[in-house]
Amino acid sequence: MGTSSRTTFTKRQKERSRQEKRAEKLQRKAERKQVGETNNVATQPTADLVVTHDEDGQPQGFDFHDFGK
Numbered sequence: 001m002g003t004s005s006r007t008t009f010t011k012r013q014k015e016r017s018r019q020e021k022r023a024e025k026l027q028r029k030a031e032r033k034q035v036g037e038t039n040n041v042a043t044q045p046t047a048d049l050v051v052t053h054d055e056d057g058q059p060q061g062f063d064f065h066d067f068g069k
Contacts, residue, residue, distance in 0.1 A: 049066055049067075
């Protein structure tokens with residue numbers, strides 16, 4: 001009967017290890033996603049914006065069409 005409980009213990013240990021690895025992997029994935037989102041926000045291209053002027057030489061404002069791609 002000793003071997004029966006030993007195999008059960010080993011199976012539980014393996015399952016616990018698998019769950020811990022999965023949790024760590026999901027945590028790393030969430031961190032990468034968060035870092036990726038902050039990088040995307042910080043590196044939005046603003047060089048594509050062109051300032052246009054009206055007849056009096058005053059700059060015109062931008063609308064949401066100027067920022068979309």
